[in-house]
Amino acid sequence: MNLKTIKAIGLTALFVVLSEGVFAQSGPVLLLSKKEAAAINSHLKDYKLMGKSFGKIKRTADKALEKKIEVPIPSDNGGGYTHEKHKQNYRELYNAGLAYQVTGERKYADFVEKMLLEYAKVYPGLPLHPMRKQEQNSGKLFWQGLNDCVWLVHGIQAYDLVRENISAGNRTIIERDVFRSMAAFLSESDSGKDTFNKIHNHGTWAVAGEGMTGYVLGDKDMVDRALYGSAKDKKTGFLKQIEQLFSPDGYYSEGPYYQRYALQPFMVFAEAINRNQPELKIFDYRGQVLKKAVNTVLQLTDSKGYFFPINDALKEKNFMTEELVFATNIAYENYNDPAILPVISQQNEVTVSGAGLKAAEAIQQAGKLDYIKNPMVIADGPEGKSGGLSLFRMPTKNKDEQLTAVFKYASQGMGHGHFDRLGILLYNNDKEILQDYGAARFLNVESKSGGRYLDENKTWAQQSVAHNTVIVDEESHYKGDWKAAEKQNPELQFSDISNPETLQITSAVERNAYPGVLMQRTVAMIGAETPFILDIFTLRSDKAHQYDLNFMYSGHIMETAFKYDPAVATLTPMGKTNGYEHLWKLAEGRANVGVSKFTWLNDSRFYTISTMTDANTKLFMTRLGAADPNFNLRNESGYMVRVGDRKDYTFVSVIEPHGSFDPKLESVQDPHSKVANISLLQQDASYTAVRVTFTNKETYTLLFANAATAPNTTHKLSIEGKKYEWKGNYTVIKK
Template sequence: MNYLKKLVWALICLFFSLSSFSQEHPSIMLSKQNIGALRKGVQTYALLKKSWKKIKSDADKAILEAIEVPVPKEAGGGKSHEQHKKNYSTMLSCGIAYQISGDQKYAAYVEQMLLKYAAEYEKWPLHPKRKEGHQGGRIFWQSLNDFVWQVYTIQSYDLVHDALSASNRKTIESKLFEPILKFFTVDCAGTFDKIHNHATWDVAAVGMTGYVINKPEYVQMALKGSAKDGKTGYLAQVDQLFSPDGYYTEGPYYQRYALLPFILFAKTINNYQPELKIFQYRDQLLAKAIQTSLQLTYTDGTFFPINDAIKGKTYESSELVYGVDIAYADINASPDLLDIAAKQGEVVVSDAGLKIAKDLSEGRSKPFSYQSQLIKDGASGKEGGLGIFRSGSNEDQQAVVLKAASQGMGHGHFDRLNLLYYDNGVEIFPDYGSARFINIESKKGGDYLPENKTWAKQTIAHNTLTVDQTSNFKANADLAQQTAASVSYFKIDKDLQIFSADENHAYPGVRMNRTTALLKVKELQKPLLIDVFRVNSDKAHQYDLPFWYKGHLVDASPKIKGFTDQLKPLGSKYGYEHIWLNAEQAVPGKSGYLSILNNKRFYTVHFAADAPLSLKLLSLGANDPDLSLLESKAFMLSSTDSKDQLFFSITETHGQTNPVNETTTGASSQVTDLQVTANHPDRASLSFKVKGKTYQYQINYNNKENFIKIN
């Protein structure tokens, strides 16, 4: 335990020997002493004014409608579910509107809403449509949503606290918030003491409520776990769920989601007990986590869809609006965060939002810079990580992600050494993300579909190697959680970015290494994506390496001869049952290429292998009676009855089409003659030509000082 952690624990013990917290409201995102400046700011600073107008508009609409507190009935996306979500959102808007305008009508709306919940809450049993395998909530189908509801609701109560009568405050606290605290800590004890994003929302809700209604014992539980021994609770989650680089183990999508309770509770702690110096904890880890979240997006703002991700989610989400505002105002006023705030187009109407809007208006912003970097995974940073390469401007950037991390707990996928590639504002080699239509009740109530397990999590759904048509760890998440991939080499130079990682646990007796690089050659405008996937075993296996791609296949060698009168599934389990086999043929000379047209640009993937292989063209959709799977296409390099195999590929980005002028330029690839010239235990020698010039490319696996040689 480092010095800062010891200091935090000592301060916690000291402060919880006190009987109560000083009570001043509001005291979370808005503080009483800054209300005057904030009222002036919403009339002065453009971004804050815009955000305030939206809040006020939402509040004005809400107070004109009848208050509805329905008996919980439907699952995610259903009427009662959506109404309760709307209620916490409108209460927060009205709470902010009250503080900015001073108009009692907004506080009265929140008061009446909370009194209705106080009259009904204890009558509700566990939700009738609670999720299978999850703790049910009282208001929602899963307790997680109840925790989220309370995180927002306690903020609204804090905002209107002083406008309520003492008797109504007593009713709301004794009939609503205290029963909620009991439910969250006793009935949901198993969740409360987990190290997991559900628990993060739980402890944040409990801790924030404890501060606001002056229940120190619940704050102590939130920080240190139900046993108050520090083995669980908020601080343990900060310690165990984040790496020193600020990477959240469940992946970018859940990092975004979990950041809000982490950062909001930290803000509450800081406001009530600044002596705890929570924002300094683990070397300003929460600030790192927000910066890392932003680095885990492509330049269009979308998060890399690793693990159980809903694709299309961007840093414009409310979690990152809160995160960016608090990170800038309370932790580290890095000017590049102002650039993100401007792109988000809104701020939280709060002390932090005031500072962001003011500094933006004064021209203090600096362009956000996406970085090529290795982001380590694991509490100590020793469970692999994500290698990210970037090249080009934000308007036309190549981005490569190689996932060589841990399983990522229950939301993890079986995708060791998975590869993603972006260019020209679009996905080239995508990840499927999760199989889920969130909040679409007709699609399994908005929950994860069965195909999330049978397809999206399986290894073959990703751009990585599958052995013997079986997923990593035989799709056993508990087994996969015990080990992680390992980083063997990472280096960023001007003309060469390279990441090499090993995975030796996913298949018994099978050793895998993937070495991926972006190489700038003077003959071409765009760097080449070079990928070398080597696999070794003492026994013969079938090795399948798919490249799921976006776009249209326009050329190939060998020429593709698709099946014209029948399709059949590629296999019977581990995701293979969902794949249609569209074409299959041997690859003469163990090398070939395919050209893809995507967003008016060409991508030619040249490939070569060490052992004989076949080329298979695939599409998704087999064994899908509900037509839930999304359109996806792949080409796959397949090698049967091989002990060792080396898959060598180069993806060249070139040319363009103009459908308006009906012109095409640069459609022909300039890369030729890929060869695997040697594959030894300690090195692999490869060669290729660019416009006739030969390049020798050698990987020295055991020589970190001279890992790559290029001649």
């Protein structure tokens, strides 16, 4: 009996299950039990997804076993040799550990043991990484501490999987010189402890590594610090992160791109907690918010599972990534929610774990599965009171198509947030119709600023004019200062998705993006022959301003129902700063008195934005790419509706998918918009009323109280001699 055993025995009753003696009998304690490993082994043929997934892991492990183990002294930046080698090492450790448990072949365990002994030789003596950056927490193996945490999350799982096969002497060495040393560095050193106690996804990776190490080493102190923060005062740590980083609806304020990344440590550590301290009921914590977090991030995707690219987001990421394979498997295991199975089926792989076993079994027994994407109103902020997002979704006439509008009135999302208050996006299945640029970055491409965020991420992608919203006086929201923006958020006025076939509606207000200007946007998706968007954007100010309603559309211009002057022989930019300097002015349109229409083709559908305009409205067709000396920007297309010198103004637009274009059958239908008229019937401090008339004489009249009102409040309005009365915030009259 060594010191550790004595210590384990000394733990409270709660932790007796973690003691050395129990370990020796029961095998791994984290994500895969001995029994589950045996079950996986016996089902490799009949659970196809598991067979495939384990096959891949075993091949990686087999390849690793053929090569010489190498634990280089860390020297390189991200993408460099030692960086990539240590990443590869933790993957190989983990895969070999899994291969050992499932096959029982000791060679895999021996490999893990050997590599960990190599790490034990060098790790304690390593200084801070030579390529560390001032603004970023340093690691020892990697330039930033985050990667060291990711190493630990994988490394400790690998050790957990093979520990039973390691002699007591070597265990002592490995635990002391690798895991305790690393955990201490990441949680207690000057370099690590700030991150460890941060309410931030980097902190989640840190506590996950520490906490899982605690379970494997039977160290209650480590576990407690992971759960409750360094001071164990519950002001930081994992539970606090769960409370603070997600809204009650499971939204993560940085947006789905970062939520994807953060979910892995959240779900993996929760799984380890649940297996070791089931009494904590971690999966029920805060109203099952982890379930909601998984569900919400999966719903925040287009029809192919690509995340809506709000804030700094790369468009190439979808829910097939490894992070979300862990998340969906663990969510399915613990919540038994069959709604998630179609995603697991699309992911087309499972984790080799207890959760993966259960998921693979369920998929094997399920038939063809479609993941249902629902309309949702998602609150942001730890209290659910910091604005949010609305997802409107309706099928079009073509049953395979789903029209999705994203209306964003969420909080800033910290340094990765964009100045896109009250912005919208529009998708038809996976086609971006009104798009968000996402982040300006070519991840890891050395020729593009070393693969980091490009300068144009700040000068274009984060600016308001890069989004489908209103820009006042050509200045971005909050003057582009994210710290100022972080303090304020839009407010939801009302929303209703209770009759999703007929109407989905949200109205939100932003009071602080521009001093003295109140912005209110009301967006409705209305069920018609083909569903359309009614978009009402009101600006109120005591002073006169220029208001630009911008649409970054995706597709090819088909026609305009207004005259314009094209720039055929010289192009100049739209402005000098705040993103305007990046837009070439392709044409300036002369707006109609009445409605001005702009039609484009995207894939097999036509889309028209019809906007109420007068003779003073200016229209612009733009293209991204000016002031781009390094060719960093994609050359996307914009359409802008501008009014100048106004105090109060309301933009009323209809965004309408219509017709079809089938080059295979050479058939084209309805290439022209069917909107005949748009009128603003009323607009004052209390009420807004608009009417859309289609060419078939159908009209839709939307009336609403601007501010939130109780559901039972009766509203009365008299317009053009006609009296309207309704209960609740809004009504729509179709005739």
